[in-house]
Amino acid sequence: MSEPLFKGFGDKALPFLKALDFHQNREWFLENKELFEAHLYEPLGDLVEDLIARFEKAGLPFKGDRKKSQFRIKRDTRFAKDKSPYNRHLSALLSPDGSKWTETGCFYVCVGLEDYRGCYAAVAWWQPKGELLTAMRKSIVTKPEKYRAMVEALRRNGLELRDSDRLKRTPRGFDDVTDADLIEALRNRSFVVRHAIDPGAITAPELADDLFDFALRSRPLIDWGRSIEGTLVTEVATL
Template sequence: MSETVFKGFGDKALPFLKALDFHQNREWFVENKDLFEAHLLEPLGDLIDDLIARFDKAGLPFRGDRKKSQFRIKRDTRFAKDKSPYNRHLSALLSADGSKWAESGCFYVCIGLEDYKGCYAAVAWWQQKPELLAAMRKAIVDKPENYRAMVAALKKGGLTLSDYDRLKRTPRGFETVTDPDLIEALRNRHFVVRHPIDPDGITSPALADELFDFALKAKPLIDWGKKIEGTLVS
């Protein structure tokens, strides 16, 4: 195990988000910015540093930066119906190339209010380029044994693929597929496994161990996608 950098989120992390949800104005946020930074922003940076070091030693392709990997708590409301200026959560994304917008497999962590996003982590192939998603669907049909082995490995670790944003109909070109599990797989837009985080446990340094263990259990999903992605590299 790597040396623990993460000491836990502050005990006022979630109370701050609850208060922010109520106030939702710049004046209140500025007055309480020190609280935000001490209990949420800096601890999330520490968690990122801690996990990056562990992921590197374990050969997991999740990289980033303690600041650049975090999403801003201030919302872009230009095209949103909800004009609230601040998010009710703080989150970060680690990826193969270290960016927040990578399409090549990612690790995501969110600390927030249950009524909005809640506290959870996810490992995913998310919003892939069309050619990669098409290759994944082709691989599911051409090599179903590989897909099923990946699903079985996830299940052994207590994980299941999410059905979030799944298509209601089978994509064009795959109408002849009849196996129920493959039909479900083909309808996925994304391939995601999710890990709920107990809000009562976010103040503990053990959260870093918990998230690292989750990422290791999710590795079969990343490995499966990487093999398919590799076939697209010229």
């Protein structure tokens, strides 16, 4: 058996982010760039590669690249009120096509300060647009047993479907729905399960095992979304 690629984040990973939160200037970052790369950037790349290999073997639709899947620690502040030049977290996203910018089911991992994002992972259909979101909502109404079975399977796996940015009103065209759980689902902008990561555990190689287990437990959500996405592909193919 080959030795696991991911050895854990460096012990200075979170202390670096705390110091960066205090300094927030290019000069300090450049002076400490080697520390950033050794304790955060390269370990996250190792984690990405480790998980990609595991996901492929398990048939989970999450692909990526050790570099391209990572989000930049430097912020785009052009339209932000907070003009701090650097994020207080480092994160990566894996998706079916390997892109970071996708509305299909994705896997996200973040290492950060608790006051900002914290350490966590998520599997999500994140803000699906247009046809896909409409198809999901129609499926919830026309096939409620499948939606409820997915939610129950997640619950048995210790996960809860949630959306912190849910609509306040039921979307137009679904006003006749009366079941409380379906109304709540219809108001979702995203379909997300989240897994908290113990900050004290990020330096251990077992973090990869923990995240892989989480992804496996999230499979009911992945499969539910993919089945709906598949109906759209079929409809287009028959036109």
